[in-house]
Amino acid sequence: MTQPMVSPKPWWPMEVGFFLIPVAAFFLFPLHLPLITEMMILALFAVSLDLVLGYAGIVSLGHAAFFGLGAYAAGILAQQGWGEPLSGLVFAGAVAGVVGLLTGVLVLRGSDLTRLMVTLGIGMMLFEAANKMNWLTGGADGLQGVMVEPLLGAFQFDIFGHTAFWYAYAGLVVLFYVARRLVHSPFGLCLRGIKTNRLRMSALGSRVNLHLLAVYTVGAMMAGIAGGLLAQTTQFVSLDVLSFERSAEVLLVLVLGGPGRLYGGIIGAVAFTVMHEVLSGFTTHYWQFWLGLVLVLLVLFARGGLLGLVDALRKRAARGTASAAAPERAA
């Protein structure tokens, strides 16, 4: 008998290859490094939402709350004189995580609609609070004077964005690795169980709410770190890190790539950024029209996003070859 596998066999070589693509991009597109850095941060942000939405099934219209909190936490810390980047990131994750834990209690109960409204409401409150607390956040003018020290005491954040690129890349790879371990663990399986059948999970003795709270907190921490990365690499924080548009954007990115598969967040971030660049190249103001069209088509005809589309095509191809081979075998 073969080894009884519970989770699908990991496909390491392909995954390693996938994560070498940004390295290639570093050399191929040296003038676009800030854009690629931002793309990687968006990818990390989308992966954090995937844990919450794709794996645990918690819908959210306010995930930017944690991204923004992380951005302000890291930004304000550096502005106030603590410019060491790594500890700044830890601080960003911790602040977002604590708020995730506290607000998670509110998100647990109720239906999807309740969750949408609660997350939306919390996001709105944080946005306006940051707007109002001018003295701390710089309000609508943004947070000025963010001074980030050299990474590891050696690598200055340079104007070409080299250090920023590798910093964001490392952040994405490390946290993706954490997320990947998490979804393949007993905890990850438990989340999938809760997402598909909550009633059965509690009939198995599962502490459903505790698990949901845990993943919501982890998702918040990860989003906070993504926000912290943005603040440190751009050395600036503007109010829009907390905006509803950012929450909607990350949801869109995840749905575009395909939720519940981790890589969907990354693929979605790449697709979104590329579409943004290309489409706004010939219609500066109206590019979102085309984005909307793609989104509608994808959700209607290819549920599971771009990766879902790839899966469906692969299955169809496999079925095609199988049915083509069947008559031969019969003959």
Next chain:
Amino acid sequence: MTPILETRGLSKSFGGFFAAADVNLAIEPGIRQALIGPNGAGKTTLVNLLTGTLPASAGTVFLHGQDITRLPPQARVRLGLSRTFQINQLFPDLTPLQAVVLAINEREGRSHRFWRAVDAGREVVHEAMNRLHEFGLDTVARERTADLPYGRQRLLELVLALAARPRVLLLDEPAAGIPSGESGEILDAIGRLPRDVTILLIEHDMDLVFRFAERITVLVNGRVLVEGAPDAIARDPEVRAVYLGEEAHV
């Protein structure tokens, strides 16, 4: 012998209507007891009171002498009170193997482990395969649950409940929805359930009840009408009048 599951004066009222009224049950360890009653007798309400899905209006539930009346459903499961559902409650996208591993992880308190892979729990996977094998599901262990025939899914429902290693198992109409010609497999499975598990069978299929039950409780209008051995129940004039009588005349 002290009963393993006991209720004293258990009641549930919705507004002024009593769906369960002063129910006293005392179920002995290891026994196969059936709970029967016409539609609307309050069987489902009683199951929900026992499992904790509904809060009781009055009365007490004891599991192995411990008062569990105020405990939430998942805590009761961890104390050894497990159930199957009348309508399958499975994980359509997971394989039977994944589902049983999930159930064992919950029982063993492993479900919060987030760093090691599921597959690293070799003994869990091993136990899951054994449990599936016991019910002839090992051959489909890696298929999608949603793709399995209904009868197989019904068996998986049973395997999941057993994986919690219950001391008391509530079977809520285990053969529901299976065409009578194909119910043999599930009946065999119920007949082979280990003796150290106490079984409370909620059923209205009389064949099934009289085939397995060693004791029968008849519920009518939320109250226990009578309780006794199967042959006594079958002969009881009151039972025949309100319940069996209906079928005897058909």
